[in-house]
Amino acid sequence: MLDSLSVRLGLLGSVLASFILLLRKLYPKPYPGIPYNEASARRITGDMMDFAPIIQKTNETADALFTVTTQKLGTPIAQVLFPGFRKPIILLEDPREIEDIIVRRNKEFDKGQTALDIFGPMFPRASISQFTTPALKAQKRLWADTMSMDFLRKVAAPNIHTSTCELIELWRLKASTTFQNQPFNVHSDFKDAALDAIWAVIVGEEPGTIQHDIKTLEDQLAGKACSGEAPPIGSFLKEQVSYIMNSIARNGNTPSPKWAQKLETYTPRYRKFRRVVKAEMHRAMKKAVDRYQSLEVARLEDDAADTCAMDLVLRRQVLQARRAGVPPSDPTKDENMLDEMFVLLVGGHDSTANTLSWFLRYMESHPAVQTTLRTTLRTFFPTPPTSATTILTTDIPYLDATCEETLRLSGTAKGGLRQALVDTHVLGCPIPRGAEILMNFHVNRAPPGEAVEEGRRSATSRAAGEKRGDGLRGVAGRDLGAFEPRRWLVDGEGGKERFDAAALPGLAFGGGVRGCPGRRLAMMELKIMVVMLVLNFEFLPLPEEYKSMAATEKAFREPDFPFARMRAL
Ligand code: HEM
Structure with a gap:
């Protein structure tokens, strides 16, 4: 009798002990030496109950994480706590130290696992989904020449200029007919124009999306029924990109983005995406390969005939195989190429x-x-330039400053993730190997808390500070929430204004080995579009209900009210 009681008590005791152990495991496990909310460490949900309602209210995920940690604690470095089965993420809001990590500390930090978890299941072979290995570096090198300035000027610039002119034609039509004095959504038109440009740059065909939009509107205005014309090539991509972006936003906000994304790849919708995209890419690739396989080696070495990024990469692969005396591999079966091209097309538009x-x-x-920009541009271009080369070869500091300021304040790519490869320190805090850091690339406010003492910075950060000074503490760093292109201008030779790209840490494209490979292309597109749009339209005040600057973070930070009201000039 006594024996059975003690067995039962023993059992109960071990059940209780296991329960307590399990409960302990569920509590957050903060990294030592990095600030965190103490109350959050005492509850299983960690910081989740604090940031979840902010995300629901603002739709800005990364910003909500900064709000409940670095901003609340008034410190540039802190950690956000999750239930014990998920490691904390370290948050960093100090542009100088962020720049130092991404540009100068590549041996200590690589791309973060969470970033790989989000893109990996969908595009496993694209460079965005991989850690930095020798194989990845080779893959990046293969594509790097497609983003060289010479190649972009030859291949991308004319295509961007053409799609900008088409967009202007569409907006002239809209502004003079259906919308007249009314605002309309410019985001979808920008997406179409950017898609036309990037498809031409990467694949070498004109998808004709904006042309199709113009034709549809003209038919509507003429009271004609739908022409029954086949949709343009670009339309398939629009639908697929929108699916991918929405999946990333939805699954990225779940407690386990990795599993949510993995499950997504088993859905019929994802399979359809893969099938449709593969078929289109195969069609385009086959045309290029057929062309190159019939060429002699000497002609294969000549890059003059490359009309797009895919041409350049495929030609090099055929050349490599020819030199090695082996049959060229079938690029339509090359998953690296497919995934890379798709990420470039999506990310790039x-x-x-x-x-x-x-x-x-x-x-x-x-x-x-707006007025200063237009007046300045008119001194260089009395009429809108008819070629991209004229825009790209004219030095206009106020134009460069406006583009840089747009990139800074919009925070299109809000944050970057890195993972520590070794035990190390950031701003004096110990960072264990494997810990992930979410860095705020959006320089729209001063770093939280007191100015960081120089002694807490890394040696490389201190050296860079001594050489360049700390722009954030100078004139350029004043009132960072305001849109002020002049913060990027300094006095140059002979009292002429000069654009200073280093006035503030430039984080919009990240940096270092894992920085944005499309940076030059994006800057080129931004410059051409800005010049052509400002010389062709006046952008008028919006009604009160459209003035909000609220945003939603999907893969990129999108304005909630991307509307414009315009008058053709
Ligand atoms: C205004 C436009 C753009 C912005 C603001 C932007 C921003 C960024 C940022 C912040 C990163 C992460 C960098 C880091 O972690 O250090 C990135 C990565 C990347 N971007 Fe862009 N980007 C833009 C345009 C483009 C274009 C035009 C392309 C392609 C043609 C592109 C392709 C990529 C790719 C493939 C990566 C991943 C790189 C890697 O993981 O190694 N982006 N971009």
Whole structure:
């Protein structure tokens, strides 16, 4: 009797002990030496109950994490706590130290696992989904020449100019007919124009999306029924990109983005995406390969005939195989190439379209800047330039400053994730190997808390500070919430204004080995579009209900009210 009681008590005891152990495991496990909310460490949900309602209210995920940690604690470095089965994420809001980590500390930090978890299941072979290995570096090198300035000037610039002119034609039509004095959504038109440009740059065909929009509107205005014309090539991509962006936003906000994304790849919708995209890419690739396989080696070495990024990469692969005396591999079976091309197409058009939508919001909300920009541009271009080369070879500091300021304030790519490869320190805090850091790339406010003592910075950060000074503490760093292109201008030779790209840490494209490979292309597109749009339209004040600067973070930070009201000039 006594024995059975003690067995039962023993059992109960071990059940209780296991329960307590399990409960302990569920509590957050903060990294030592890094600030955190103490109350959050005492509850299983960690900081989740604090940031979840902010995300629901603002739709800005990364910003909510900064709000409940670095901002609340008034410190540039802190950690956000999750239930014990998920490691904390370290948050960093100090542009100087962020720049140092991404540009100068590549041996200590690589791309973060969470970033790989989000893109990896959908595009496993794209460089965005991989850690930095020798194989990845080779893959990046293969594509790097497609983003060289010479190649972009030859291949991308004319295509961007053409799609900008088509967009202007569409907006002239809209502004003079259906919308007249009314605002309309510019985001979808920017997406179409950017898609036309990037598809031509990467694949070498004209998808004709904006042309199709013009034709549809003309038919509507003429009271004609739908022409029954086949949709343009670009339309398939629009639908697929929108699916991918929405999936990333939805699954990225779940407690386990990795599993949510993995499950997504088993859905019929994802399979359809893969099937449709593969078929289109295969069609385009086959045309290029057939062309190159019939060429002699000497002609294969000549890059003069490359009309797009895919041409350049495929030609090099055929050449490599020919030199090695082996049959060239079938590029349509090359998953690396497929995934890489798709990420370039998606990343390359949605990012630019969002940045341009923000640009028009700033032109509306800052009419004085708009007027200065137009007046300045007119001194260089009395009429809108008819070629991209003229725009790209003219030095206009106020134009460069406006583009840089747009990138800074829009925070199109809000944050970057890195992972520590070794035990190390950031701002004096110990960072254990494997810990992930979410860095705020959006320089729209001063770093939280007191100015960081120089002694807490890394040696490389201190050296850079001594050489360049700390722009954030100078004139350029004043009132960072305001749109002010002049913060990027300094006195140059002979009292002429000069654009200073280093006036503030430039984080809009990240940096270092894992920085944005499309940076030059994006800057080129931004510059061409800004010149052509400001010389062709005046952007008028919006009704009160459209003036909000609220945003939603998906893969990129999108304005909630991407509207413009315009008058053709
Ligand atoms: C205004 C436009 C753009 C912005 C603001 C932007 C921003 C960024 C940022 C912040 C990163 C992460 C960098 C880091 O972690 O250090 C990134 C990565 C990337 N971007 Fe862009 N980007 C833009 C345009 C483009 C374009 C036009 C392309 C392609 C043609 C592109 C392709 C990529 C790719 C493939 C990566 C991943 C790189 C890697 O993981 O190694 N982006 N971009």
